[in-house]
Amino acid sequence: MSITFTSVQAKANPNAENRDIAIEQALDQLLGPGMHPLESDEFHRLLATVSDSTPVLTYVRAWGYRALELVHAERDSEAALALAEHILERALPTNSSVAIAEAYAIKAEVLAESNQRQRAISAIVDLDQWLPEVTDERVLFFAHNVAARILHQAQQFEDALVHYLAAQDAIALNDGAQTLRRRQFLNLHIARLQTELEHFDSAMELVEATLEEAKRERVFHRIPELLLLKGYLQGNLPNHGARASLATYGQTIEWAERLGDSRRQVVARNNMGSVHIQLEEYEEARAVLLEGLALAQAHGYVTEIYFIEFNLADIDVKRGNYSYGIERMQSLIATMKQADRPRDYAEMLSYLATAYRLAGRYREQAEALEELLQIRQTIFRSERDQALSELQTRFEAQEKAQQIVLLQQENEVQSQRIANASLQRLIVFLFALSVILAALMLFFAYRAAQRTNRVLSETNQDLKEQNLRDPLTQLANRRALQLALSAYTQKAPSDESAALILIDIDHFKTINDSYGHAAGDAVLTSISQRLLRFIHSDDLVVRWGGEEFVIFIPNTRSRDLQAFTRDLLALFASEPVTFEHRDIKVSATAGVVDLPLRGTTLAHCSWEQSLRLADSLLYLGKLHGRNQAHYLRGLHVPFAEVEEQLFNDFDDANSQGWLEIESIPSPVPVKR
Helix, strand or coil: CCCCCCCCCCCCCCCCCCCCHHHHHHHHHHECCCCCECCHHHHHHHHCCCCCCCCHHHHHHHHHHHHHHHHHCCCCHHHHHHHHHHHHHHHHHHCCHHHHHHHHHHHHHHHHHCCCHHHHHHHHHHHHHHHHHCCCHHHHHHHHHHHHHHHHHCCCHHHHHHHHHHHHHHHCCCCCHHHHHHHHHHHHHHHHHHHHCCCHHHHHHHHHHHHHHHHHHCCCCCHHHHHHHHHHHHCCCCCCCHHHHHHHHHHHHHHHHHHCCHHHHHHHHHHHHHHHHHCCCHHHHHHHHHHHHHHHHHHCCHHHHHHHHHHHHHHHHHCCCHHHHHHHHHHHHHHHHHCCCHHHHHHHHHHHHHHHHHCCCHHHHHHHHHHHHHHHHHHHHHHHHHHHHHHHHHHHHHHHHHHHHHHHHHHHHHHHHHHHHHHHHHHHHHHHHCHHHHHHHHHHHHHHHHHHHHHHHHHHHHHHHHHCECCCCCCECHHHHHHHHHHHHHHCCCCCCEEEEEEEECCHHHHHHHHCHHHHHHHHHHHHHHHHHHCCCCCEEEEEECCEEEEEECCCCCCCHHHHHHHHHHHHHCCCEEECCEEECCCEEEEEEEECCCCCCCCCCCHHHHHHHHHHHHHHHHHCCCCEEEEEEEECCCHHHHHHHHHHCHHHHHHCCCEEEEEEECCCCCCC
């Protein structure tokens, strides 16, 4: 479906913060529990009254609901994105922080729902520039809610939680059913985040409190989802268990039937069947699964059908009907593999391996387990690459935003210079009227111009310096490293060698969880000061991102790189970081690579590729227990023969014996 709308020729409007109260109230009445009005016909009649003459806040809200309706209800991503871009074009010229923030949030939601997560994350970075100026509670809730869910999906859990809590703050003082619905929605997602982090007790506490409020205030629409999550949590908490899960899934079915939520009815029955299988209650499992299968088939829930049929096949295997059950499992697994759903495929494959074991088909079990291992490694690498790519997208978007701020500041500086030039011309004009007075004024103006120019020069220098520094640690940032390595690549003599060391603080998330984020910041700043005192004057130490650092050594000819790395590991682990009278033990894992890699040139193996190798070496150290480094000293085969495997499957290249890797243990053991 396509959508047409008139072109916009918006100008800065001093009344941009005004709203059309009548339309806003009508939108409040139409908005249901979702992101767009449920009464589509009535909404479209109202939307026909919203034109370019409508105040921008009401315009953005009304057409924003239409963009969300397009992407969520009508699944027309192309039309939704075109409308979202149009809304943003309408909002930007007004300079209204509320309108612009809501427009960016709409764009991010549409991109995320269209499976364009990297672009959605970039839109969130743009959104973050405007949020500090927003005071409208509805827009604050919507924007933080969108940002939180997208970052949650990208597994950027800490940033997601910050936005979830900010969204909670935005609705904390409001009353009414809409506020209760929003709070339930937020609590559900926060509980899911806590569940992913395996904070089961915290998640359960939040789910039960939200269920109690939902029943007390008679706002019921999220109850089936909350009960499904509660049932899963009960299965993971020792003081609850499988029987409690079964009771909760039964309540889920009752509420879902009451609310006409057929999908949750299906999911609850499937989950009940899984629990019965776990309890070896196969008749009960088959009965409830067949009920769920009939309902799923009636509504066309394809994914749920696959999972229920797989559970039914699992029952056949458990009851000794190996041939039929395994054959059915294999068929369903083949379908899931074709659907390109690696996580579901891996989970089903693990059950198939168990079925082979029960049937005594051990060779096929071994083959299935080997394939499962390969799939999980592929999923891990894919998710790691995706996370790195999204972090890079976020960094580039933040860099772009910083450049815009820098340009604005430079424009202000240039305006000041123009003003100074105008002042000097005025002085020359006055000189023609009065030689003595003009001479005095010129003298003082000259002194003032000198001071101004000195201040301007210092300001420009400060701006350039800030653009190359990490604000927390005051170390050089990614941009500074990129500039340094680009300059080195252009000027490095052919007989000179350098090195890159990528370092990651071990268990940094545990430090944040155990001591708080202020302690994490204290660890980062303390370690940064140690690194600055440790490196040579020609070296460059960089905060690469999060808890990762990079050291660039431009000349290793007279340096013992192995000894330097051992001392570097000891630097982290030799003494704890003290924060609020508590000692925090710290260690690090590192990857070390020559620049260029021995046997290659910078033209064949760039510094970016070398840094990827250092990251693979660091990951190797994590797998072997942390608090150590791995140094890629060279290759046993020509670089051209191993290049593709080296960057696409480092583990395989290493297992083939093509790489000469030296393990460098830390001289200081760390016990946690």
